[in-house]
Amino acid sequence: MKYKHLIWDWNGTLLDDTWLCIESINKILLKRGMPIVVKKDYRETFSFPVKQYYETLGFDFVKESFEKISSEFIQYYRDNFHRVNLHIDTELILNNVLGSGRQQSILSASKEESLISNINFFNLENYFKKIVGIKNNLADGKIDAALLLLDSIHMKGEDILVIGDTIHDSDVAEKIGADCILIDHGYVSRERLNATKRSVFPNVLGVWNYINSF
Structure with a gap:
């Protein structure tokens, strides 16, 4: 795997x-x-x-x-x-990943308290081993939070895939030594995401196809 x-x-x-x-x-x-x-x-x-x-x-x-x-x-x-709604196929893909024997976590630049509440709103909390945000509402980045998450899940960077919709997600992955793929249905355009040289997909279904291509 x-x-x-x-x-x-x-x-x-x-x-x-x-x-x-x-x-x-x-x-x-x-x-x-x-x-x-x-x-x-x-x-x-x-x-x-x-x-x-x-x-x-x-x-x-x-x-x-x-x-x-x-x-x-x-x-x-x-x-x-x-x-607000989830993106199409979100719960389907989370369920598929969980069923494949892989672990999943959330890493966000949102305040952690609000993040957990919002995830619970959609009843998704049981899909994730860890839900990690930051300590304020200023959205100043999540590299420090990523390093803490890495320590807590006891995984090597090479065993981790970061999935996001911004250039910052690519930066986070580089910092923790993980692979990264990006989705262009969010905050940042495909053209800007392509500049990171990461694989870019149009939706979460692309993530499932990607991890099963190896």
Whole structure:
């Protein structure tokens, strides 16, 4: 078996929430009389840490704190989370992977408390050995969390496959010495994902086909 443990990203990868992130950002922008974001531009510019992405939108964190902006985003996102769905075939693929004898975990740049709650909302918690987020709502990246996860699952990097929808997921995989594949139905465009030189698939079904190709 090529991979013994799959580390999934959550937002944008398994969870179809790109549209809600854009809606949340646009609410903040409109409130301040700033130009709104459309999906194409979002996918061409979104990056981690999120603070830097917000700066590209024109926010001046000397005049207004990033923490305040982030708090507004999180509040709108939470209030509307009930409108979000999983990407098509998500539960099917999670079940197939579990049935294949592989372990799975979630690694996210979301605050861990909220992450666990959101996964429980969809009754997916039993698919995962570990659910790991970060300690704040600032989405400043997940490399430190990845290193902690690696220690806790007692796996070598060569036995792990990281699956995500951003360039940051590729960076995380490199840091822990794992392979990585990317899915282009989330936060970042296929063109930008292709630049990482990772294999890029259009949906989660591609993940199942990939791990069974060895």
